[in-house]
Ligand code: ADP
């Protein structure tokens with residue numbers, strides 16, 4: 001029977017070691033949360049890294065975690081300390097991540113990191129090759145595994161390979177900075193189907209293939225010497241009904257059923273009827289524009305003193321890649337800015353920013369989406385941004401406003417949000433004022449349109465379209481080969 005396997009650096013569950021005890025916790029990030037929703041539909045395994053270093057585990061712990069992961073249909077690829085250092089923290093997060101998000105000044109080009117990237121990609125390819133049948137499908141995800149398509153295609157050409165990039169694909173002028181640009185492009189071109197979140201990323205990719213490899217491109221087909229490769233935009237959606245229904249459930253709860261978290265939020269809102277809550281949720285990442293956002297909030301309080309005491313920013317930042325220097329520097333900058341702004345505008349009764357540096361359980365996220373009047377999402381660069389879509393899905397009162405960066409892939413679909421340039425603090429401050437004073441009927445009109453769209457193209461539709469295109473590419477390829 002034909003199977004569809006998933007391959008990504010991070011599994012949907014990460015292993016946490018509490019003293020000697022092993023625990024599986026849900027992984028954070030768009031890839032893990034999105035794919036976890038659809039994974040159950042596929043016959044096949046999910047192959048990936050469980051998030052701990054092999055050298056720090058005892059044999060018993062390894063056996064235990066492998067067994068726990070097996071129950072979740074996950075196959076672990078274990079990485080050593082040296083591999084996480086050079087492949088994950090190094091090439092993935094000090095080279096590709098900053099470069100593809102246009103942080104060219106942060107990108108490091110280190111030969112040892114590259115070597116490790118090649119070796120670890122080989123390790124993932126071998127893990128996949130050991131379980132996939134000749135006619136199976138494999139769906140490879142994200143920037144950690146750009147070489148794997150070619151590695152699999154060379155060994156098992158009959159396998160249909162899909163690749164989806166969850167981050168932006170940069171313009172040619174940026175991509176060409178990469179010393180290993182040819183290897184990366186050739187690695188990707190081992191896939192039969194390549195998907196991006198937006199048409200712009202697809203266009204940048206085509207431009208790089210044309211200019212660096214010289215392949216001919218017709219519409220969205222790359223005419224490689226041995227086969228046709230299909231490239232398309234698949235804007236990733238969310239599990240709309242899950243967020244919407246969880247939020248509706250909150251509407252119907254009796255006083256006794258409410259969680260402490262909800263009660264505390266409600267008490268806080270009740271203290272002052274014209275109080276407004278603004279929500280900001282991200283991984284702590286320099287691409288998310290958190291310092292600019294904080295400065296914009298300070299500008300807002302400075303420019304519109306009448307809103308002091310009345311507007312609170314709830315800022316959630318989940319720890320991410322904290323071994324990498326630029327992430328440590330960011331954390332320090334954010335801590336200082338929050339302290340400064342709270343010191344400047346706060347008093348005994350008013351804390352302008354509530355700042356949480358931790359992951360939150362799903363239920364609390366929904367409670368926050370449900371309670372907050374405005375979502376302030378201003379990444380400097382973001383492949384998609386699922387938080388924006390989750391906020392839309394959780395607005396059961398059909399009100400609420402989103403302030404969204406033009407630089408997020410989601411801005412292409414969420415035209416009814418207040419779109420801002422994330423580098424323009426004054427524009428964001430003005431957008432905050434516009435959002436909190438927007439008439440209810442305008443909020444509803446915008447929100448209804450947003451909800452219709454996000455509901456229609458949810459994560460299940462997204463996955464189904466990607467998988468259908470994997471079927472389609474097989475037909476296109478056989479026509480191409482008989483020409
Ligand atoms: P990225 O993939 O870059 O992290 P996205 O916005 O696309 O950005 O996806 C982030 C995902 O992680 C969302 O599904 C969101 O619900 C989840 N998430 C973000 N912050 C937190 C947090 N503090 N606690 C729990 N989950 C979070």
Ligand code: G6P
Pocket residue numbers: 010028029030031032142143166167320321
């Ligand atoms: C982004 C990437 C994912 C990654 C996630 C969390 O969403 O596109 O591939 O899993 O961030 O980052 P981490 O480094 O913790 O896996």
